[in-house]
Amino acid sequence: MESHVWVNCAVALLVLAALAAAWRLRRNVLWREAGRELWRRRPFALAIVGLYTLFALLDSVSWVDAAGAGVREPRSLLVRAFPADFQEASYSAPLADVEFYGGEPLTHPGAHWLGTDILGRDVFLQALRGARVALLVGGLTSLIAIPLALLFGVAAGYRGGWVDDVVVFVISILFAMPGLLLLIALIMALGRGPVQVCVALGVTGWVSFARLARGETLKLRELDYVQAARALGVSELRIVLRHVVPNLMHLVVITFVLTFSGLVLSEAVLSWLGLGIDGSWGQMIDQARDELSRDPIIWWNLTAASAALFGLILAVNLVGDAVRDVLDPRTLRERA
């Protein structure tokens, strides 16, 4: 019954890592300028992503009330922003005063902006809470996949020879397998749960970036400044860490942002297959499937989850395009 603590820790770690990275990058003029340019280009999309992040964070700090003080389950800051008994007996339409079927009066008439679901839970709150799962999936998976991809991609590209052969072989094998089947198999093997899903997504998702990193490393290792470093007597490991990997960082950021939305969508697909993470938008959509066949139709459940998902994906993709424009060396040169 300690799972909420673990999830809290994971999200807190992610936030700390992000802050540390941002702090580190701020000291570098190139990144600072890129950040400023990004904010100038996409203030609105960035603000939306920030808002989602805020909700995710609010929903990540949760604790159990002291004994005897009502609810015995951990409740997050976000949940605590709503009344403790913010639940009805069954469906109610958005802003309704009475239940959708039967017409019984609600405990909180007119307070459910997006209605309630079959168990009477507030849909608006559910949609907000989905942000936490989405960010966890995108963030934690990237934390697993990107270092893995960098390690194998750079090792293959820089060392060449049999290392390259092995890595390319593994990448080819993973590419040849249907990704979804592999994912399902991995989740079956690892068991269900947020971390397990992230691990499965990470293990299947590192290959494309590894291929990119390998190709870029192949290019970088022939560059004059790598050659010059070698002529100065810099060791190979140091060349990799100081002269190759830092020159891949723009790709890391671009890949992170561009794959983020893909990961969130993958989780939605997994939820639809019943393998997702509890509380995700994918799961809400999955549950709302049956409700579409009711008469009169229950539409708010599906709409809320889809809109929340759509909003995040669109904002992240807009930011991602701008990130690519700002960081890609080819467009960088045009600005310089």
Add this chain to the structure above:
Amino acid sequence: MSERALEVEGLVVTFPGETGRTPVVDHLDLVLDAGETLALVGESGCGKSMTALSLLRLVPKPGRIEEGRIRIEGQDVLSLPIADLRSLRGRRAAMIFQEPMTSLNPVHTVGAQVVEAIRLHERVSAGEARRRAGELFARVGIPDPGARLDAYPHQLSGGMKQRVMIAIALAAKPRLLIADEPTTALDVTIQAQILDLLRDLRRDSGMALLLITHDLGIVNEVADRVAVMYAGQLVEQGSREAVLGKPRHPYTQGLLRSIPARAARGARLTEIRGSVPSASAWPTGCRFHPRCPIAFEPCPRIDPGWTELGGGQRARCHAIAREFSA
């Protein structure tokens, strides 16, 4: 005085070609005394850059140093274990490359890159290394060195970048500086400044300078001795005055005649017919014979040996050999 900074004997560098491994550098001998400037001259593709790279065992794969001996300050480079080789690179012999635009890492400040070079070979604190980096910048003529330490490569001009490259090369006070076409990518006025700088630095520090270039004007300005390279081999060497003033080998003569400034105004510029053969098909005998205006009977068959011409000048040519033996 005549302490050897660099000694190369019978150096052979090969690359795999269609018909087995082909030598791009073929039995090359070079000697460079401490404090001396030797210019290695030749057209593109003659193997001069490969020679430079092989001196620090930097020949890129699949190239390989096949045989020969390289000694830098008496230390046998080719038999050195990798750790010792690393400490030799940069400290005893440093290298400057042709392209200042791409020889600096774009994501680090130039100061950080000089500091890296300093701390690589000497245990000094970060603050001390930074102070020394500032001194080096001042020494290579970078104005406002303190502020420039925090500049990124893209914020500097080509000439400034090449000065930074020189500062990095000088960081560990090498006794031999190998400069591979250090001014080729620069404007003419900047070229002159960089050459002046190299000359001053060499004079002040007493290090030896191996200057690799295709520009005979540069040779005339800075070199003490000249070695002319053609198709993987040296064809003529000697003092600057001898080689540029009284060139003996037909290839050297051709090179000198094809400099616009030397030809009379309005006169047709003479070129050397044909082009440099590729390493996979070096001509037999004297490698210059297909393009040579005075080639005669033995040239396509027999490799001409060196003919000593006195005063340290020597050339590899049958015509000269015949003239001198007669």
